[in-house]
Amino acid sequence: MELSVAQWLLVICLVAFPLLYEWSITFKYFCKMAFYNGWILTLAILAIPIFLLLFLRFMLLHIKYLYGIKIEVRGWENFNIKEPYVVVSNHQSSLDLLGMMEILPGRCVPIAKRELMYAGTAGLACWLAGVIFINRKKTDDAISVMSEAAETMLKEDVRVWVFPEGTRNHSGSLLPFKRGAFHLAVQAQVPVIPVVMSSYKDFYSKKDRKFATGKCTVRILPGVPTLGLSPDDVPDLTDRVRGLMLDAFSQMSTERPGKEPGGIH
Numbered sequence: 001m002e003l004s005v006a007q008w009l010l011v012i013c014l015v016a017f018p019l020l021y022e023w024s025i026t027f028k029y030f031c032k033m034a035f036y037n038g039w040i041l042t043l044a045i046l047a048i049p050i051f052l053l054l055f056l057r058f059m060l061l062h063i064k065y066l067y068g069i070k071i072e073v074r075g076w077e078n079f080n081i082k083e084p085y086v087v088v089s090n091h092q093s094s095l096d097l098l099g100m101m102e103i104l105p106g107r108c109v110p111i112a113k114r115e116l117m118y119a120g121t122a123g124l125a126c127w128l129a130g131v132i133f134i135n136r137k138k139t140d141d142a143i144s145v146m147s148e149a150a151e152t153m154l155k156e157d158v159r160v161w162v163f164p165e166g167t168r169n170h171s172g173s174l175l176p177f178k179r180g181a182f183h184l185a186v187q188a189q190v191p192v193i194p195v196v197m198s199s200y201k202d203f204y205s206k207k208d209r210k211f212a213t214g215k216c217t218v219r220i221l222p223g224v225p226t227l228g229l230s231p232d233d234v235p236d237l238t239d240r241v242r243g244l245m246l247d248a249f250s251q252m253s254t255e256r257p258g259k260e261p262g263g264i265h
């Protein structure tokens with residue numbers, strides 16, 4: 001039986017792909033990231049007609065199993081607050097979505113950069129689900145969107161999730177915090193609940209093109225009240241919350257979680 005050129009190419013690809021995947025850490029990294037983004041874009045098509053953040057959450061929960069990432073959550077009790085609050089969490093990578101979806105409280109809306117709105121089906125699903133978009137290039141616009149969010153939180157009893165570093169940070173520590181989240185909490189007079197995701201460096205590194213299986217701990221810290229605080233107190237509140245998160249992050253980094261078997265290797 002003679003094979004056509006197309007068939008030969010197919011055979012070569014079928015043989016080369018698994019070999020490359022096993023031998024090259026970089027190839028594996030790009031495959032896994034491509035699948036991550038592609039899978040989210042695909043799932044978003046299903047999410048578009050439902051447009052509920054809670055639905056997005058349940059749709060994305062299985063991804064940690066595909067990637068063999070074990071997520072341990074500590075401090076659930078700190079979310080047992082009936083009133084609205086502002087969640088602030090560290091931001092290492094787009095993989096934060098996994099930790100975020102693991103604990104996303106009900107009626108909680110994330111604040112995201114405006115560019116995400118144009119991320120194809122995922123952007124549309126986020127927009128329909130009520131994600132709040134801010135234009136980081138126009139400070140005044142971003143501030144007025146966040147002030148509106150403070151009113152909405154109280155009027156509609158919603159919680160808001162902010163990444164106060166304002167950008168992804170692979171440095172293995174926390175960047176200085178922007179103050180928007182804390183102004184928001186003070187304006188609404190609601191507590192700030194810090195959430196810390198442990199470092200991914202044991203299993204994921206964009207710089208080294210590494211993406212293995214592993215474990216991440218997500219800690220929900222006790223809420224920090226803002227009742228009675230004024231805009232003048234925001235710098236101190238920001239520093240205090242960052243200090244608490246940095247302590248938790250450093251402590252979790254020394255715990256050095258071991259690798260977990262399973263998932264896409």
Ligand SMILES: CCCCCCCCCCCCCCC(=O)SCCNC(=O)CCNC(=O)[C@H](O)C(C)(C)COP(=O)(O)OP(=O)(O)OC[C@H]1O[C@@H](n2cnc3c(N)ncnc32)[C@H](O)[C@@H]1OP(=O)(O)O
Binds near residue numbers: 091110131146166179
């Ligand atoms: C199946 C499909 C699934 C799809 C996926 C599911 C959904 C998941 C969605 C996940 C989304 C995750 C997205 C993550 C991101 O996009 S992170 C990037 C965007 N977020 C942020 O940037 C938030 C943090 N940034 C801030 O808080 C900033 O302060 C900001 C408000 C944006 C303004 O930034 P900037 O222009 O850089 O200015 P400064 O920070 O320097 O601030 C200038 C002065 O203004 C004061 N300030 C800030 N906010 C306020 C406010 N609300 N009210 C009054 N004043 C404010 C600030 O304190 C500065 O003054 P001083 O220097 O303190 O005097």
Ligand SMILES: CCCCCCCC/C=C\CCCCCCCC(=O)OC[C@@H](O)COP(=O)(O)O
Binds near residue numbers: 040094095163168
């Ligand atoms: C037809 C258009 C196709 C567009 C393809 C876009 C590919 C992206 C697909 C899916 C994205 C998955 C959603 C992940 C959400 C994670 C949010 C995130 O990590 O945003 C980064 C933002 O916090 C900070 O950005 P910068 O670090 O400042 O940069």
